[in-house]
Amino acid sequence: xxxxxxxxxxxxxxRFVATLVAxxxxxxxxxxxxxxxxxxxxxxxxxxxxxxxxxxxxxxAEYGTDPATLRDALGSTPGVAAFEPSLVRQLxxxxxxxxxxxxxIGVPSAPLRWSEVQQGRWPQAVGEIALTRGAAxxxxxxxxGQVTSGLGDGVYTVVGLTAExxxxxxxxxxxxxxxxxxxxxxxxxxxGTWLVRAAGEVTVEQLTxxxxxxxxxQPGVTVESAHxxxxxxVRQLAGEFDVFRxxxxxxxxxxxxxxxxxxxxxxTILLAQRRRQIGLLRAVGASGAQVRRRFLAEAVALGVxxxxxxxxxxxxxxxxxxxxxxxxxxGVELPALDLVVAFVTGVAITVLAAYLPxxxxxxxxxxxxxxxxxxxxxxxxxxxxRGAVCGVLVVAGLALALGWLGSEQALPLAVAGSALMALxxxxxxxxFVPAVLRGLAAVVGWFGxxxxxxxxxxxxxxxxxxxxATALMLAVGLIVTLQVxxxxxxxxVLAEIDRTRPVDLAVGSWEVTAPLPDGLADRLVxxxxxxxxxLLPVAQADFTRGAxxxxxxxxxxxxxxxxxxxxxxxxxxxxxxxxxxxxxxxASDGERVTLAGRDATVxxxxxxxxxxxxxxVMVSGATLERLGGVTPGALLWMSVPDRDDAATAAGAVTxxxxxxRYYVTGAVLEAAAIESVLGVLLIVTTALLGVAVLIxxxxxxxxxxxxxxxxxxxxxxxxxxxxxxxxxxxxLLLEALLLAGVGVAVGVAAxxxxxxxxxxAIAAPMGVATVTLSVDLAQTVGMVIVAVLxxxxxxxxxxxxxxxxxxxxxxxxx
Amino acid sequence: MWLGGVEIxxxxxxxxxxxxxxxxxxxxxxxxxxxxxxxxxxxLLPLDLAGRRVDPAQFDxxxxxxxxxxxxxxxxxxxxxGQQQRVAIxxxxxxxxxxxxxxxxxxxxxxxxxxxxxHHLRTASRELxxxxxxxxxxxxxxxxxxxxxxxxxxxxxxxxxxxxxxxVLGAMKKLGA
Numbered sequence: 001x002x003x004x005x006x007x008x009x010x011x012x013x014x015r016f017v018a019t020l021v022a023x024x025x026x027x028x029x030x031x032x033x034x035x036x037x038x039x040x041x042x043x044x045x046x047x048x049x050x051x052x053x054x055x056x057x058x059x060x061a062e063y064g065t066d067p068a069t070l071r072d073a074l075g076s077t078p079g080v081a082a083f084e085p086s087l088v089r090q091l092x093x094x095x096x097x098x099x100x101x102x103x104x105i106g107v108p109s110a111p112l113r114w115s116e117v118q119q120g121r122w123p124q125a126v127g128e129i130a131l132t133r134g135a136a137x138x139x140x141x142x143x144x145g146q147v148t149s150g151l152g153d154g155v156y157t158v159v160g161l162t163a164e165x166x167x168x169x170x171x172x173x174x175x176x177x178x179x180x181x182x183x184x185x186x187x188x189x190x191x192g193t194w195l196v197r198a199a200g201e202v203t204v205e206q207l208t209x210x211x212x213x214x215x216x217x218q219p220g221v222t223v224e225s226a227h228x229x230x231x232x233x234v235r236q237l238a239g240e241f242d243v244f245r246x247x248x249x250x251x252x253x254x255x256x257x258x259x260x261x262x263x264x265x266x267x268t269i270l271l272a273q274r275r276r277q278i279g280l281l282r283a284v285g286a287s288g289a290q291v292r293r294r295f296l297a298e299a300v301a302l303g304v305x306x307x308x309x310x311x312x313x314x315x316x317x318x319x320x321x322x323x324x325x326x327x328x329x330x331g332v333e334l335p336a337l338d339l340v341v342a343f344v345t346g347v348a349i350t351v352l353a354a355y356l357p358x359x360x361x362x363x364x365x366x367x368x369x370x371x372x373x374x375x376x377x378x379x380x381x382x383x384x385x386r387g388a389v390c391g392v393l394v395v396a397g398l399a400l401a402l403g404w405l406g407s408e409q410a411l412p413l414a415v416a417g418s419a420l421m422a423l424x425x426x427x428x429x430x431x432f433v434p435a436v437l438r439g440l441a442a443v444v445g446w447f448g449x450x451x452x453x454x455x456x457x458x459x460x461x462x463x464x465x466x467x468x469a470t471a472l473m474l475a476v477g478l479i480v481t482l483q484v485x486x487x488x489x490x491x492x493v494l495a496e497i498d499r500t501r502p503v504d505l506a507v508g509s510w511e512v513t514a515p516l517p518d519g520l521a522d523r524l525v526x527x528x529x530x531x532x533x534x535l536l537p538v539a540q541a542d543f544t545r546g547a548x549x550x551x552x553x554x555x556x557x558x559x560x561x562x563x564x565x566x567x568x569x570x571x572x573x574x575x576x577x578x579x580x581x582x583x584x585x586x587a588s589d590g591e592r593v594t595l596a597g598r599d600a601t602v603x604x605x606x607x608x609x610x611x612x613x614x615x616x617v618m619v620s621g622a623t624l625e626r627l628g629g630v631t632p633g634a635l636l637w638m639s640v641p642d643r644d645d646a647a648t649a650a651g652a653v654t655x656x657x658x659x660x661r662y663y664v665t666g667a668v669l670e671a672a673a674i675e676s677v678l679g680v681l682l683i684v685t686t687a688l689l690g691v692a693v694l695i696x697x698x699x700x701x702x703x704x705x706x707x708x709x710x711x712x713x714x715x716x717x718x719x720x721x722x723x724x725x726x727x728x729x730x731x732l733l734l735e736a737l738l739l740a741g742v743g744v745a746v747g748v749a750a751x752x753x754x755x756x757x758x759x760x761a762i763a764a765p766m767g768v769a770t771v772t773l774s775v776d777l778a779q780t781v782g783m784v785i786v787a788v789l790x791x792x793x794x795x796x797x798x799x800x801x802x803x804x805x806x807x808x809x810x811x812x813x814x
Numbered sequence: 815m816w817l818g819g820v821e822i823x824x825x826x827x828x829x830x831x832x833x834x835x836x837x838x839x840x841x842x843x844x845x846x847x848x849x850x851x852x853x854x855x856x857x858l859l860p861l862d863l864a865g866r867r868v869d870p871a872q873f874d875x876x877x878x879x880x881x882x883x884x885x886x887x888x889x890x891x892x893x894x895x896g897q898q899q900r901v902a903i904x905x906x907x908x909x910x911x912x913x914x915x916x917x918x919x920x921x922x923x924x925x926x927x928x929x930x931x932x933h934h935l936r937t938a939s940r941e942l943x944x945x946x947x948x949x950x951x952x953x954x955x956x957x958x959x960x961x962x963x964x965x966x967x968x969x970x971x972x973x974x975x976x977x978x979x980x981x982v983l984g985a986m987k988k989l990g991a
Contacts, residue, residue, distance in 0.1 A: 449862035456850035717846045721905070722835020722863045724828060807834065 008298060015709070018702030019266045019350075020306045022695050026256040027310025027346035028317065029691055033248035034338035035318035041241040043327030044170055049230045051088045051105050053114035055195035056204045057211060058086075058229050062220030070194065070221070073214045079202030080211075082111035086193040087180045093156070093173065095139040095147045102135065103170055106177040111197050115174075119143055120160035123176045130160030134326040135171035154182070164329075245338075251688040254478060256349055258692040261471040262699035263353035265464060269706040271295065271361025278364050291362045299354035300347060307346030311339055387431050393424030401757055406764040414761035418754050422477070425750060429470040434462035436742050437469075444734065450727045453718075454734035457707070465739060468703040472743025473750070475692035476787060480751025481758065482689070483779050486682045488759035491774035493674055494643070497667045500582070500610050502566035504640040505530070505653055505666035512540055512554050513631040516662065521636050523656055529649030531641045534561035538634035541597040541627050543617060545587055554616045555595065556635060557624035562611065565639040569611050578604040579611055579618035595619070597627025613665075640668050647672045682779070693787060700740055701794035704732060708798040712805050720807035729799035733792055740791030744784055817912060835864050839906030839914035843921040847890040847898055847905075854886040857904045864909070876907045879941055880934050896927030900934060907938055916948040920955050932958045953982040964989070 052058050061070060067085075074083045087106025092099050107113070107122045107130070120143050123130050129147065131139070136158065139147055145158045156175070164172065198207045204225050211223045271278070281291050315334070322328040401417025404410055441455025458465055507516065507524060516535075525533040537557040543550040558573040573579065578595065580587045587593065591606040595617070602623060612618050624630055640649045646668045654664050708715070715728060723731075752775065760771045815823045822833055834840075847856045857877070861868055877883055880900045890898055899919060906914050916935070920928035936958050939946050948959060956962045957979040964972035964985045972985040 448865075449859070452862075453848075453850070460850050713846070714848060717842075717848070718863075719831065720834060720840050721860050722831055724831050727863075 015270055015706065016266075016302060018698050018705070019263050019302055020309065022259040022262045022698055023303060023306025023346050023350055024310040024313060025691060025695055025698075026252065026259040026349070027307045027342050028314035029252040029255050029310075030249060030342035030345065031311045031314030031339055032317045032321075033252060033314075034245060034335050034342065035315050035332065036321045037241055037245040037248065038333035038335045038338070039318060039322040039330070040325065040327050041238070042333045043322075043325070043330045044241075045230075045234050046330050047103065047164075047170055047172060049233055050103070050114065050164070050172060051086050051108075052193070052195060052226045052229060054108060054112040054197065055086075055226045056198040057196040057207050058224055058226050059194035059196065059211070059215070060222045060224070061192060061194065061218075065218060065220045069218065070215075073218070074194070074196065074211070077207075077210050077214045079199050079207045080196055081199035082109065082197040083194060084109055084112060086195050087177055088193075089180070090170075091149055093139060093147045093149055095141050095145070098139055100135065100138050100171050102173045104173050104175055104179075106180050107174045108195065112195050115162045115164055117160040118163045120158075123159050123174060123179070125176055126179050126182055127154075127156055128159045128176060128179075129156035130162055130174040131158055132162050132164055132172045135173055136161055138171060248688070251685075251691070254475075254689065255692045255695055256345065258471045258475050258695045258699075260349050260353040261467055261474070262695055262702060263350055264357055265467040265471075265699060266702055266706070267295075267299070267354040267357035268361065268467070269464060269703065269710070271357055273706065273710050275361075275364055278362055282364070288362060292358055295358045295362065296351060296354065299351045299358070302354075303347035303350030306350065307343045310346055311343055314342070387428065390424040390428030390431065393420050394428070397421035397424060401761075405757075405760055410761040410764050411758075414757050418481075418757060422474075422750070422754070425746070426470055426474060429473065429746075430463060430466040433466040433469045433742055433746075434459050436746075437462075437465055437738060440738055440741065444738070450723075450731050451734055454731045455738065457711075457731070458735045458738040461707075464703055464707075465742075468699050468739050469743035469746070471696040471699045472693070472740060472787070473747040475689065475696045476744050476747030476783070477750045477754070479686055479689045479693065479783060480748050480780060481754040482682060482685050483783070484752050484755025484773070484775055485758040486678050486755075487774040487776040487779070488756055488771060489762060490675060490678045492759060492763055492771050494671050495770075495772060497670050497674075501613070501667035501670070502568050502610055503637045503666055504565065504668045505638040505649065505664065506635065507638070507653065507657055507662055507664050508538070508635040509662050511661075512552075513538055513629065513634055514661070515631050515634050516636060517658075520656065521633065524636060524638060524653055527649060527652040527656065529640050529642065529645030529652065531639045532564045533636050533638040534559060534565055535633040536562075536635040536637060537621070537624055537630050537632045539597055539624055539627050539630045541595045543593060543595055545591065545593045553595075555597070555624060555627060556612065556616060556618045557621045557630065558618055559621060562637065565637045566611055570609075573618065573620045575620045575623050576602075576604055577607050577620070578623075579609040580606050581612050581614050581616065582608045582610045595627060597629060599628025600626045602626060638666070643671065647676070686779075686783070693783075693790075696743070697740070697787065697790045697794055700736055700743075700791050701798065703739065704736055704795055704798040705801070707735075708732065708802045711802070715802045715805035716807055719805060725803040728803045729795075732799035732802055733795045736791045736795035736798075737788065740788055740794075744787050748780065748784060832864075835860055836909060837912045839909060839911035841899070841902050841906050841914065841916040841919045843918040847901055849890055851889075852886065853882060853888050853890070853893065853897075853901045856890070856901055857882075857886075857908055859905060860909045868908075872910070873908065875942065876904050876938075879937050880904050894927070895923050896931055899923060899927075899931055903931075903935065903938065907942060907944060910942075910944075912945065914944055914946045916946060918950055919948065920950070920952060928952075928955070953979045953986065956982045 059070070059074075071083075074080055086108070089104045091102050091104045093102050094100075117130060118133070120130065131141070136142065136145075141147055141158050143158055143161060147156050147158065148154065149156075160174070162172075162174065196207070196211070198204055202210070204227070208223055208225050215221045215223060278291055281294075282288070286294075315332070319328065319332050322332060397417040397420030399417070400420065401414045404413045407413075437455075437459045441452075441459060445452040445455050507520075509516070521533065521535055524530065536559055539555045539557070540552050541555045543553045558579075560571060562569045563571055578593065580593075587606045587608065589606060589608050592603055593606055594601055594603050604619065604623070609618070619627070638649075638653070640646055650664075650668050650672045657664055718728060719725070752773070756771070756773045759773075763771045815821070817833065817837055820833060820837070822830065825833065847853075848859065851859065855862075857873075858868060877886065880903060882897070882900055882904060885893060885897055885901075890901070893901065899922075903914075903916075903919070906916075919935070920931055923931060932955055935946060935948070938944055946959075948955070950956055957977055959977060960975070962972075962974040962977040962982055962985075963970050964974070964982070966989050971989065974981050974985060
C-alpha cells in the first residue's frame with residue numbers, strides 16, 4: 001500500500017504541493033522558533049557566565065561583609081593563585097539612534113582574564129571602553145568612536161575591540177575597574193562576587209573546601225565552584241527563555257490551525273476529484289475501510305514529508321537568524337524534544353485535518369462513483385443544528401464579553417467571550433459565506449459575463465468556498481484584532497495623557513530654583529517639532545492644607561503666555577487663587593490652603609487644574625513675588641502641536657539638555673514611550689501572524705488550482721464557445737478576489753470589533769471612561785491591500801493552467 | 815483552411831477564439847452545459863461572450879423549434895438528458911453559425927430521446943437554413959442527413975446522397991469485407 005501511496009504523490013505532485021507547503025510552514029515555525037530560542041539562550045548563558053569564565057572558584061558575599069576580612073582569608077588560604085572582586089553592571093549604551101543593552105565588565109587582572117583584545121588595548125582610565133566586535137558593529141562605532149550611556153550621564157571612547165561574540169539580547173563591553181567607582185560601585189567594598197583562581201597544585205574541589213573552612217566565621221559568604229554557579233545560572237535562565245519559546249509556539253499554533261483548514265479543504269477537493277478512482281477501487285472489491293486506510297496513509301505520507309521539510313527549513317532559518325545576532329558563534333542548539341514534538345505535531349495535524357474529509361469522501365457507493373458526472377454538487381444545505389449552535393455561541397459570547405465590561409474580570413471574560421464568538425463565526429461560516437458570496441457575485445455580475453461566471457463559480461461549492469474564506473478570516477481577524485486593539489489602547493492612553501498633561505514638554509532644573517542656562521530656551525523652542533514655548537518663574541514654598549504640610553513644593557508663577565502651550569489653560573489667575581493638580585485627591589475646589597514662602601505666608605483658594613503636576617502648584621505672578629525667592633525663567637513649557645513630530649521633538653530637546661542638571665518631562669515623552677513600545681509589539685506580532693495569512697492565501701491558490709483541474713473540460717468548453725484565454729484568466733482572478741474578499745472583509749469586521757472589545761476590557765477597570773475606537777488606517781488598509789494582491793497573485797498559476805485547456809479537450813470522451 | 819470567408823489556418827489564438835465564437839457551433843456527446851448557468855443563460859452564453867445583443871425573435875425561433883420554452887429557468891441538473899442536449903443545440907444555433915459541428919449528439923441518450931433529438935436537428939436545419947456536420951456511428955442517425963460520408967481510418971470511403979439507414983448500413987458492411 002505504501003508504494004501505491006507514494007506513487008500517487010509522485011504522479012500528481014501538483015495536487016499536493018499546497019498541502020505540503022502548508023504543513024512545512026507550520027512545522028518550520030515551531031522548529032525554527034525552538035532552535036532559535038535555544039541557540040540564543042545558549043549564547044546568553046555563555047555570555048553571562050563570561051565574568052566568571054576565568055575563575056575556578058567564586059565567592060558570593062552579602063551586603064555588609066568586611067572586605068579586609070575577605071582579603072585576609074583569601075590571601076592566607078593555600079592554593080589561591082589570584083583573587084579579585086568581579087565588577088559587572090548592565091547598562092544601555094547609545095550611539096546616534098541605536099541603543100544596546102550591555103553587560104559592562106570591569107577588566108579583570110591578567111590571571112582571571114578570559115578574553116583577548118584583537119585591536120587597540122584594554123581600557124585603563126575612566127571614560128574608556130573596549131567592545132566586542134559584534135557590539136561595536138551593532139552600535140555602529142569603531143576604534144576611537146564614542147558612545148553615550150543610555151541615561152546620558154557618561155561618554156565612553158572605544159579603545160579596544162575584543163573577539164568574543166554577542167547575542168540578540170545582550171552585548172559585552174569592558175571598562176577600567178576605576179569606572180565602577182563613577183558608576184556608584186566601590187570596588188573595594190566586599191559585597192558581590194569575588195573571583196578566585198586556583199594555583200596549579202590544587203584541584204577546584206580542594207580549593208573550595210579550603211576556602212569554606214577559612215571563611216566559616218563569615219555567615220554572609222558562600223563559596224561555590226565556578227562550574228556550579230554556571231549550572232545554576234543556566235537553570236534560572238531556562239525559565240525565562242521558556243516563556244519566550246511558548247509565546248512563539250502560540251503563534252505557531254495559530255499558523256497550524258489555519259494550515260489544518262487548508263489541509264482539510266485540500267483533501268475534500270482531492271477526494272471529490274477522485275470519486276471515480278474510489279468507485280473503481282470499491283467496484284473491484286475494496287472495502288470502505290480499506291479505501292479509507294489508503295487515503296489516511298496518503299495523509300500520513302504527506303505529513304511526514306511536509307514535517308521533515310519543515311524541520312529542515314526551520315533549522316535553516318534559525319541558523320540564519322542566529323548568524324545575524326551573533327549567537328551562532330556558540331554553536332546551533334538543537335533541542336531534540338522540541339523538534340520531535342514539532343515533527344509529530346505536523347504529522348498529527350495532517351492526519352487529523354484529513355480524517356473527516358476522508359470519512360465523508362469515501363462514503364460513496366461504487367456505482368454512484370462510476371457515473372460520468374458527479375450526482376450532485378455539494379449543494380447540501382448545512383444543517384439547522386449547526387446554525388442554532390453557532391448562533392448560541394455568538395450570543396453567549398457577546399453576552400459574556402459585554403455584560404461584564406467595566407468590571408474587574410472584564411479582560412478574561414472578554415477573551416472567553418471573544419473565543420466563543422470566534423468559534424461561532426468560524427464554524428458558522430458555511431452558513432453565511434455562500435450567502436455573502438452570492439451577494440457579492442450579484443454585484444460583480446453587473447460587470448459582464450466573465451464576472452458573472454466568476455461569481456457563479458465561486459459559490460458553486462459552498463463548503464469549499466466557506467473553508468477557504470474561513471482560513472483567511474481567522475488569520476486576518478487575528479491580525480486586525482491586534483492592530484485595532486493596539487491602536488485603540490494607544491489612542492485611548494494618548495488621549496488620557498493629553499487630558500491630564502496639557503503641557504507637551506517641560507524643561508527645568510533638578511534643583512528647582514536654578515535658572516536655565518543662557519540661550520537654552522531659545523535653542524529649545526527652535527528645535528524641530530516644537531511650535532512655541534513660554535518661560536515661567538519658579539519659587540519654593542511650604543504648602544499647608546488643614547493639618548498637613550508639604551515642604552518645599554515647586555510654586556510656578558502664572559504668565560498669560562501659558563495659553564500658547566496649553567490650550568485648556570485659564571487666561572488669567574486671581575491673586576488669591578492657587579492651581580493644584582487635578583490628578584490628586586488631596587485638595588478640593590474652593591478649599592483654603594496656605595503657602596509659606598521665603599518672605600511671606602499667604603492664604604489662597606484651591607482651583608484644581610491639570611496644568612500642574614504632583615509636587616507643583618501655580619499662583620499668579622504677583623502672589624509669587626510676595627512669597628519671595630523667585631527665579632525668573634527657571635521653567636520652560638513647550639508646545640508640540642503635531643503628534644507625528646513627538647518622537648523627533650522629544651529626541652531633539654533631550655539632546656540639547658544637560659540631563660545631569662536639568663530634567664525633561666511632558667506628555668510627549670510619555671506618549672513617545674508608549675507609542676514606541678506598542679509599535680514594536682505590533683510589528684512583531686503582525687510578522688508572526690503574517691505566516692498564518694500566508695498559509696491561508698496558499699489555501700486560496702490551492703482551492704482555485706484544484707477547481708481548475710476539476711473544470712478542465714469546462715474550461716475547454718468555454719474556449720470552444722469563444723471565451724478568450726485572457727477572459728478565462730480574468731475569471732479565475734475574480735474568483736480569487738471574491739473568495740479572499742469575503743475572508744478579509746469578515747476578518748476585518750470581526751477584528752475591529754474584537755480589538756475594540758479587548759481595548760475596552762483593558763481600559764474599563766483602569767478607570768478610563770471613554771475608549772475611542774481607533775483604526776490605524778495605514779496598517780489595516782495596508783494589510784488588506786497586501787492580502788488582496790496576494791490573492792490576485794494566487795490566481796495566476798491556476799489561471800494559466802485553465803487557459804491552457806485546448807478547445808478540443810471538450811470533445812474528448814470523459 | 816477557409817471558413818465563412820476567413821482564412822483560419824494562420825490566425826492567432828485570440829482571433830481563432832473569435833471565429834469559434836461567431837462562426838462555428840458545437841454540440842458534444844456529453845452535453846457540456848455549464849452547471850452553474852440556467853438553460854436560458856447557457857443558450858445565451860456565446861452571445862454574452864461576444865458582447866452581442868439577443869435578437870428576441872431569433873431566440874424564440876430557436877427555443878420554439880427545440881420546444882424548450884418551459885424549461886428555460888432550470889439548471890442543467892434539473893433537466894433530462896434529451897432536454898440538456900436540446901439546450902446544447904440551441905446554444906450552438908443561437909449565434910447563426912456558418913456551420914454547426916455535432917459530435918455523436920445522440921451518444922449519451924436513450925433511443926427515443928435520440929430519435930426525438932435528430933428530428934429537432936433536422937427541423938432546425940430546414941426551418942433555420944442551418945448547415946450541420948454530424949459525426950455518428952449510428953446508421954439511423956446518419957439517415958437523418960441529406961448527405962453521408964463514410965470514413966474509415968481517417969479516409970472518405972463512400973459518399974451517399976439522401977442516405978437511409980439501410981444504405982448506410984450497407985456501406986458500413988462493405989468496410990468489414
